[in-house]
């Protein structure tokens with residue numbers, strides 16, 4: 001409620017009127033307390049009920065049915081919820097398993113064959129997603145044993161770069177991880193494939209994972225995981241040019257927008273951004289990072305600029321002390337007024353307008369004070385930040401001349417939040433607050449309209465070379 005009123009939002013209740021008298025405020029707070037308690041109880045009961053249902057083998061506790069089944073809700077006559085095999089989808093599931101387990105097709109191979117046969121995914125997409133196939137091949141429901149509790153929530157895990165179209169801060173405030181296979185509660189459902197095939201497929205998947213190229217190759221690209229397309233927001237990924245296509249036979253590599261790969265999107269590319277030579281982008285970004293770190297003074301100056309911006313922005317001519325004093329005086333006056341009303345010294349017609357004015361004035365003062373305090377706080381944060389930048393710069397300066405790939409990568413990941421690649425420019429967004437979760441972005445903050453000078457934009461020479 002306080003947060004709402006601080007933002008100038010009025011809360012209107014539909015089922016009862018709310019007022020400003022102490023009694024009504026107290027009632028509201030008590031109601032809020034009970035509602036919170038009730039919410040906690042409901043969640044707890046819900047959790048226990050689901051656990052009990054799972055132990056009794058009730059499929060109703062599972063969230064819907066996977067591809068191949070149809071979920072029938074609990075009927076009003078008491079028939080419990082159940083999975084019913086969808087014959088068409090089940091035959092697709094059987095084919096997928098046999099391709100993976102008997103013909104040893106890779107996930108990509110399965111996707112291609114499904115597309116060749118014109119089989120659409122559950123959502124009607126002509127091209128299946130590899131991760132969907134992987135999830136299906138791992139799902140024990142198909143061998144007749146659905147599992148409740150395959151995943152669990154945990155504390156948010158750090159991410160190098162936020163996923164496409166998602167906020168930097170996790171919406172739910174938690175990450176979902178897979179439980180150990182034995183931790184879940186098994187619920188019997190009709191089987192679509194036999195358990196021997198399921199075992200074969202899963203051994204195959206495990207084998208593939210061991211031999212995955214990623215594992216052998218390790219981190220191959222300096223900016224891997226940091227680059228993102230400025231136009232379609234898909235990631236840029238490192239890609240080798242095949243020997244036959246390479247001019248002059250020399251091996252070289254590009255960063256390449258995921259959105260420009262037609263095969264990932266059913267044959268139609270969703271983006272036409274250019275690819276960038278890895279050597280050129282690596283060097284451009286690295287030069288900028290070195291420049292930034294070798295001149296902590298410049299960074300400091302820019303932060304000071306931002307600092308003044310912050311104080312100008314909030315327009316605080318008044319200081320928090322004075323506001324606090326005024327507020328106290330007003331509070332005293334208000335309680336005196338209430339007292340005199342209670343003692344019958346003034347009548348209602350006199351009391352009501354006066355208390356309303358005072359309450360309004362008090363709210364206004366509180367708002368102003370909160371604003372001032374917020375401004376001072378962000379100033380303090382910025383000062384801390386400036387000092388940390390200097391420390392960090394001092395710590396890595398002697399290592400900046402390094403040629404060690406992993407060292408470079410580590411420094412880049414600590415400093416750079418992401419690299420946005422546009423058609424004719426590159427924007428390096430710095431993290432600057434190493435080791436802190438609430439990384440203060442120093443990049444151009446488009447949403448709030450502040451454009452800050454320390455977000456380095458470069459009209460990189462590699463683009464003019466690329467353009468033909």
Ligand SMILES: [Zn+2]
Pocket residue numbers: 229230231232233234257258259260271272273
């Ligand atoms: Zn793109």
